[in-house]
Amino acid sequence: MSSFFKFKFNNFLDIAKSPEVFDWMMSMRRKIHENPELGYEEFETSKLIRSELDKMDIPYKHPVAITGVIGYIGTGLPPFVALRADMDALPIQEMVEWEHKSKVAGKMHACGHDAHVTMLLAAAKILKHHEKEIQGTVVLVFQPAEEGSGGAKKIIESGVLKSVTAIFGLHVVPELPVGEVGCKSGPILAGSGSFEAKIRGKGGHAAVPQHSIDPILAASNVIISLQYLVSREADPLDSQVVTVAKFQGGSTFNVIPDYVTIGGTYRAFSKQSFNHLRQRIEQIIVGQAAVHRCNATVDFLDDVKPSYPPTVNDSNLHEHFVNVAVNMLGINKVNSAVTPSMGAEDFSFYQEVMPGYFFMLGVQNASHNPSESSLHSPYLEINEDGFPYGAALHASLASTYLLKHQQNMPGATDTKYHDEV
Template identity: 60%
Template sequence: MALNKILLFSLTFQLVSLLLRVSSESPWITGDVTQTPMKYLELARSPEVFDSMVRIRRKIHENPELGYEEFETSKLIRSELDLIGVKYRYPVAITGVIGYIGSGEPPFVALRADMDALPIQEAVEWEHRSKIPGKMHACGHDGHVAMLLGAAKILQKHRHDLQGTVVLIFQPAEEGLRGAKKMIEEGALKNVEAIFGIHLTNRIPFGKVASRAGPMLAGAGFFEAVITGKGGHAAIPQHTIDPVVAASSIVLSLQHLVSRETDPLDSKVVTVSKVLGGNAFNVIPDSITIGGTLRAFTGFSQLQQRIKEVITKQATVHRCNASVNLTPDGKEPLPPTVNDIDLYKQYKKVVRDLLGQEAVEEAQPLMGSEDFSKFAEVIPGHFSFLGMQDETKGYASSHSPLYRVNEDVLPYGAAIHASMAVQYLKEKASKGSISGFHDEL
């Protein structure tokens, strides 16, 4: 009898040891993944996930596509979702893709990545530089897609543990063409209760994030005006109505809208960035075209109206006429990006659990804008920056021909995406917040 007890104890001990060793060696843990948030970064760093993210990022980078032209990028995303068995909708907003992971039942939470490139000639010499002249991923959207697909891989592996449904939004046309609005119009946010977005940046130390509750990025709009006079010989200006002088006065007067009419504690920007007109040294042209951008957190419509008034009335002072377009080339204004305070609190807790207490920095409001704001205008949203700064290497700012992505940061983005989605669903399910979903996906 004693011998049997010893043998039983020995076998039990060996079995427990084996299970512990397998658990520690394999990042693909089994069981309820929602109970092990510290595992997400380990999962994202595994060769299965990290190598695929790098491969995807480089392939997209080599083949950049502008807004609403992301057909090959979209095809790659769909092929990756097919490989891991994720259902999706396509097309949404021409090239967009929406994937679904989980129970197919409420609650629903969305993760968003933008896909489009910029009309920039890449100046970085490396093996996977852009193959398309004049086009480049100079804002990290290739990395954003790779990180969301990495998160999808993790979430799909543990889909049976999800207490709801994760919606993966791969958005086209973020760079000025309002892809978010078009996706919303085509049902991207149907039944979704909250949305999260991540943007890479070289302004924050590697592995840290920056965010804040409330307004984070400014609302943005554009304007274009044609000032028309009467052209003629430059040697006899008295016989002309000079639109160049009128345009010059208008540009200077527009600067007073911020310096003289705006509360110094309320940030606003009015920038004239385009002046076109004339093609000879001795000829006064018939017209001058100017254009630019405005940024504001508050009083956006009022600022638009004042821009229009200054242009038209200053033109009149100089005997010219002016027509003003506040949506040139169909560029509709974007609202400010405002982070929901409850989602921000949840985000801070999740990231600190995942990356450490010092990983979260308080972001300062920026005058840049983001198409994500359209999603966050409809439902609670949270947008954050993920740092990839490395003091031993130089990383140019966004929209630069020298822009690069630090690929070592990709697992951080994938882990944050997956962690936020799982934690959000877990908390919503625990509160019993179900929003009556009965339709088919």
């Protein structure tokens, strides 16, 4: 990378750290944090995003996937590269006492999506200021419902990204120091699915079990058998998880119930392993229930909680990211071989239809307590000093990608914001 562009990227970081932009980011993040909204309910968050884009004179499409906003910066012509931020909060009561605590009982930005929106808005501000230098179009994706509802899938299905050739996304990590990033090529997060099964027997008095068909005993054997999927059927070098986290049946001590409900999650880093787990989970539940004279039905909850594919980073985009990040942050601040996590992300839906890259951004507090201040914790605290790094990386990744992939497109014109997306 030339010294000119290296200077340019560091300039992006200087802009993001300037009091004008930094203070504005704090204001944005705290407004969003105080008013968390769950998936597909992000109406006020979406309204705030659109208001800020209007102030920046950035055109956008809305609504997309109910509350989503898709903005455009640049020529309006190919190539197109996307930057994504998720908007939704979690049904968690915030336990951190601070000036900008959630004002909505039982809801909290416990996964840092308020920070993600803020950093993408700041990247938009930086990119808009340099719009004349952008060789193509940056597509801003403000996405609803990442937390279990697959908002990314609805964005894809809307068709607004059909001409996009690459997409970048990030996630804040409270365990990683400010100014550092974590990344890797290939699988970085697991595919995740959910299942729920109803195992039916025949209820009766516990004193005469021979007159009943015990679904609790059947369910217990089902759970034990499911553990063999990982310990006996999976390659030990191919990490997989099957966890039963729900077991409901019976309401008293001396009555065998008619049925039991169990549920859980299954995860894997490859699509092949993921699909194999799904198939075998159903076979084992139905088969083991039958051994104990019970009937079983299995629901994979595809309509209410769609399964997420594995998040797999494109190797070429990995090279691009590391190049940009090392030039901006320094080689010692870029861990380019992080250990994959069994967590899941609906960013993976984008990666199924285009090259995508997902990385981790450090937002660790000086007083970091790993047992409390973690994602999905009511005690989560985010160090806002990390925001300039996320904003500058977004802006640099997109602008340099377009510089590398610009090409003479047949029939291209100078028309601004010609709707090609």
